[in-house]
Amino acid sequence: MKALFASLFVVALSTGPAAADTISVPCFNGGGSGGWMFGENVSKKYFPVVIIGINQWKPGMAKEHPDYDPAAPWNKYGTCAIVPSHE
Numbered sequence: 001m002k003a004l005f006a007s008l009f010v011v012a013l014s015t016g017p018a019a020a021d022t023i024s025v026p027c028f029n030g031g032g033s034g035g036w037m038f039g040e041n042v043s044k045k046y047f048p049v050v051i052i053g054i055n056q057w058k059p060g061m062a063k064e065h066p067d068y069d070p071a072a073p074w075n076k077y078g079t080c081a082i083v084p085s086h087e
Contacts, residue, residue, distance in 0.1 A: 022052065027080035028067045036080055039067035046084035053081040 025042045029035060036054055056078040062068055065077040 022081055022083055024079050024081050026066045027051075027054065027078055028065070028069075029076040029078070030072060031074055036078070038080070041066045046082065049082040049084050051080050051082055055079045055081075 023046075025038060025046070027036045027038050027042075030037065036051060038049075056076055057065060062075075062077045063070075068077065069075060
């Protein structure tokens with residue numbers, strides 16, 4: 001198993017550095033298995049994405065969030081730093 005990981009590491013190094021943009025987008029967490037998700041405000045051109053960080057908003061700021069849903073008071077809201085795919 002260690003040999004496999006070592007081989008993958010060497011291959012990753014030989015392909016050169018990856019260039020990627022990091023952007024911030026609104027996201028929310030409705031609980032359950034979905035985890036942090038993105039609403040309709042995030043362009044589909046960014047998918048698939050890798051989340052690299054989450055800045056959760058304070059509960060009093062939730063109504064200002066673009067994905068705020070008053071019918072789901074359990075939701076958490078935030079801004080996610082993502083690395084989007086490139087076409």
